[in-house]
Amino acid sequence: MTALRVVELEAGYEPGLPIVRGASLAVEPNEIVALLGPNGAGKSTLIKAIVGLVPVSAGRVFLHDRDITGRAAHHMAHEGLGFVPQTENVFVNLSIEDNLDLAASILRVPKKQRLRDLYDLFPDLARQRRLLAGRLSGGQRQMLAVARALVGEPKVLLLDEPSAGLSPKLVGIVFEKLLDVRATGVTIVLVEQNVKAALAIADRGAVLVEGSTRIVGAARDLAGDPQVAALYLGQHQGGS
Amino acid sequence: MLQLVADGFIIGSVIALGAIGVTLVYSILRFANFAHGELLTWGAYLAWTALIGIVAVWGPAEPLGPFSFGWPLLVALAISAVATAALALLVDRLLFRQLRQHGNAITLIMASFGAALVLRNLLQFIYGSIPEYYSREIQVAIRLIPRDVLGGLRITPDQLFVLGLTAVSVVSLHGFLTRTTLGKAMRATSNNPQLARVTGIDVDQIIRATWIIGAVLATVAGVFSGLTVQLRPQLGLDLLLPLFAAAILGGIGSVYGAVVGGLIVGLAESLSVPLVGAEYRAATAFAVLIAILLIRPTGLFGERT
Amino acid sequence: MPDLLGLLSYGTFFLVFATIFALVVLGLNLQWGFTGLFNVGVAGFVAVGAYTSALITAPNYPDQIGGLGLPILLGWLGAMATSGIAAFIIGIAALRLRHDYLAIATFGVAVTLQLVALNAKGLTGGPFGLQFIPKPFADVITDSLAWNVTYLLITSALLGLSYVALERLVRSPWGRVLRAIREDETAAESLGKRAFRFRLQAFVVGCMLMGLGGALYAHFVGYIAPEDFLPILTFQLWTMLIVGGSGNNRGAILGALVVWALWTLSGNVLRELVPSEYQARAATLQVVLIGLLLMLILLLRPRGLLGEETVVSRHMRDETADTKKE
Known part of the structure; x- marks a missing residue:
């Protein structure tokens, strides 16, 4: 059983203009997975699509193997998805x-x-x-x-850039707390710009580029991966 | 002087009850509803129809105590509140909901302006434009304060009834919003609809509750206006500007602000009569509105613009 | 051939009103279609223009201010000036705030002006309004059809002139800024005080056209009364704009023609079909019908008959939308 499985998801605000284009992800129970990627890669859109805030045009989302694709946002909390905007x-x-x-x-x-x-x-x-x-x-x-x-x-807690706007010290405190939360049995997926902090607490990371997942791997491997570093170096600036 | 203050509170009660609806709809659905005045008119007229129906079936009833009306009016008020709420939900279903899904706030205002004209003219088509009354009883005003103290104060039992029921309505609404889950969910949705959804709140349900509460209070306000003045098809239109002024003065989105705003606008209207003449009392609301926009656009109790 | 003459006369009459409405709708389009300003008090600004021009040009009214007997051209200019000033005052109060406030404030203007028109007898003649408003060239052209045609030429010329001027304006850098402000509140915020100034300019110019429309109406009909400027007028004008397609000046003109045609037609049909004692009631049905038309357009064809011409702003909108969403 996977805690959260996203299969070839396509989603966007306007019909015909998908921002997420074929993203796939499988999260094991009680894992912490960091969703990384350059600005405008569609990370936020992806988790908002998972929780039902952005319309999904193709692909599927499973929560504990239950298909929850396209359910209205207010059902998601009842299904067992927690979301922190x-x-x-x-x-x-x-x-x-x-x-x-x-x-x-x-x-x-x-x-x-x-x-x-x-x-x-x-x-x-x-x-x-x-x-x-x-x-x-x-x-x-x-x-x-x-x-x-x-x-x-919730079975799975999704967070959209929990470090945004916080001082480095506070980021540390909040992320420590996420480890405590995980210890209570919750699976966590977080979107982060702060790659270093995110990979420090995550088990695995997934890198999103132009709306699809490109690299998935153990957090400690990604942290030193030159490919990942290259993705952040700005060749995808206009991609949004 | 005292008399003007008392009159101001009575008209202010009607405005306050209407303004609560305006401010609730604004804070949950995010648009200034120009059709809200018509809910007052429809509420008043539907109560009148229900009253006629009741009297036709059970015969006329004795007035209750010192009031000009008997139990049939209270029952008619309840029936009308249900019917007016149904009307509001129907308009939302046919019009506003469709526009919410792809339109923006401004098309909603436009649509509400159109809905106001349609509702008003439909009402005029059905009922005609001759003023009506709930009761032809002439009421003797009670002298509360003798004439030599600040001009004295006389008030009819019906007016006291209006003040009392307004207070009861406001207190109940306050309890509802601060104590019940639905009430708290309404406040949460008004603060942040997206967060409300991910918290598990069914925003459609909140919207329905908003229309129902707004329509019920509008019915009460409409019936009060019919009771203390008369029933006219323009009843709601004439009150619309005071309603908006009260809602903005109180700080749009704030229920308590709407109540205070309503009373202030009512007082301003009443006190302005000796200054500018009765024919311009409606313009007082406009003066209040412009003043508040210039001085403090967030209103007295406003949190945000 | 009296029938043909009658038809011609009726057609001219119809077109004069249509062109005047179109002129006002152009002003509304500048405000709403191009700048996103929601004016619910159009009837009020039209009334200001009508009364101003009447007071400037009419012969001396007994027992009241005005009736200066000045040339009609001055009256029209005065109409534009006073409605512009009124717009300026309201704009200062409401344009800095969210659009809802402008809607409410302009609604208040219309309500208050209606009260003034009804009650300030010394200025507006009260419920009976103002009579003897001079008709231009009426002393030269005595035949009523010929005069109507002449007036139609005047209104058409003014409409054409306004159309050309507005087309140039909205295509100028000024017009592009207006659209940018309308498209994106954030972009408007970044312009700060300048955005407010642009909004104010568009609002004032739009209201001046409404005032001119009011004056043209007054001098065509020859008398005005408060009941000519009820909320229903605002509603008709809005329906014209929405039906034609806001953001498109040709749409505004087309909408004026179509809705005015529907309005007169439905009025005639009701007059024919409904016995005279029920006519007052039937007139309310006419409003209901036009209201339903507006709602159907809003629901089914929100861009109206013509819709907005695609300009650079489409591209801009996509970009700003994306940056907002990520």
Whole structure:
């Protein structure tokens, strides 16, 4: 069984103009996989297509071998996919508690226990649970975003550039936390520009170029791969 | 003076209830709905039809206590609220939903402007344009404050009823938005629809809830207007500018802002009468609107533009 | 051949209105089609033009301001000036903000001007409006058909002139900036204050054309009243633009012709079919029909009959869309 399997996926915002063109990926249970690639390669579009935010025109997506291709975004959370968008990833007009509480009510999970588990995992959030999410600093906000996506006990957690806008120190803290999350049994796929940080925690990496997966390999191999380095050197600038 | 303030609160109640609908639709569906005024008109007229039906079947009822109306009006109000909500959902299904899927906010405004004209003219076609009343009873106003204190204050029981039911509606709505899952999900969706979807919220369901709440409050506002003034096909059109002014003044998207904005616009209208004359009271809303756009476009309680 | 004459007379009458509407729709197209400004108060700006020109040119009105008796040309220029000034004031307040605010503010203008028209008797003549608005060349051309034809020539010439001027404007660098602002809020943001200035210019010029249209209407009919400038007028003009195809000046003119034809036709049919005591009610059905037409166009053919001509902006839109999405 694979945790998440993407087969020859094609997706884009406008019909006839696919940004993701034949991307394939297989993620094993409890793995951390980093999706890498130059700017405009279609990484964000790919995970947004997986979670149903971008229309899929061809190919399939399987979650624990269940075909979830093309389901509406709001079904995905119920299916067991957690998603952390890159920006605007918490409800700023609700308190920390209400952010988590709402997700628990919507996904019908035992609220008290689930929130206690999450507060154990994110003690910083527990301390200020009545605070409006809009008042949180960048790092804490990212923590809340991850916690929110975890409320439904997803099988797979997808993150869109969790390091964006964070200082190197905070990136370290957030990524450490992702290792803790993995330790609870969650499979993680993250899109990252910060190749070094991502490969440091990932088991494997996949490089996306012009909308399709080109190189897939163990994280430590990719980190030193000159081919990967070359892809980032700008020959694909206009590819978006 | 006191009398003008009281009158302002009564018209302000009607505006506030309507403005809540405008601001909810704006924050969830992201467009200024020019057809919202027509929901007030339809709500008022459908209640009138229901009232006639009830009286035809059960015969006229005694007025309740000091009020000009009996239980049939309350039942008619409830029936009309359901029917008006159905109307709002129908318009959304036939028009706005189709445009949402490929249009942008501006086509939605355009469409709502067209929908307003169609709804108003349809209503005028069905009911004609002669003013109607829920009750022909003449009410004796109660003197609350003697004339020698700031001009004194007289108020009819119906007006007190309007104030009371407005307060009840606003408090219930507040409870709904802060305590219930659906209410919180509405606030979440208004803040960030995409995040709401990935959190598992069915945005279509939220949109339906928004129309239902907006239409129910519009019905209450419409019936209040019919009760304290009269029923006219232009009832909603004439209130539309005050509704927008109140919603913007309060900070668009803010329910409590809409209530405060509604009361302020109502007061401004009422207090302006001795200054500019009754014929221009409707222009007061415009003055308030321009002032707020120039001074603080995010409104009193606005979070964002 | 009285029938042919009658037909000719009717046709001229129809075309004069169509050309005046087309002129106003051109102004609306500059605002909406090219700049993305949503003006819901068109009737208000048309009214400003109509009343201004009437007050400047008409003979002295008893008991009220105005009736200066000045030349008609001055009246028309004055009409454009006052509607331009009104647009400038509203633009300052609303154009910096999201488009919804402009829609609401312009709606407010129309409502307020309607109140002024109805109540400021000393200025507008109140509900009865203004009469004795002079007709140009009426002292030279006494035959009514000949005069109508003359007037049609004037309105057509002004329409043609506006069309050519607008075509040059929208193809100029100025017009390209307008489209860029319309296409992409982010690009507009980066222009900052300049974007606001461009929007304001387009809004004012558009409203000046509306004012001119109002003046042309006033001098053709000879009298104006508040009920000539109700929201239904705004709605008709918008339907013309949407049906013709916004962003296309020829579409704007075509839309004016088509919708005005449908409007008069449906009006005539209803008058023929409906007994006179129900005519007031039947008139509301006419609005419903045109409203449904607008909605069907919005739903089924949002680009209208002609649609926008493809210009450079198509390419620009793709680029900006992609950078936004990644």
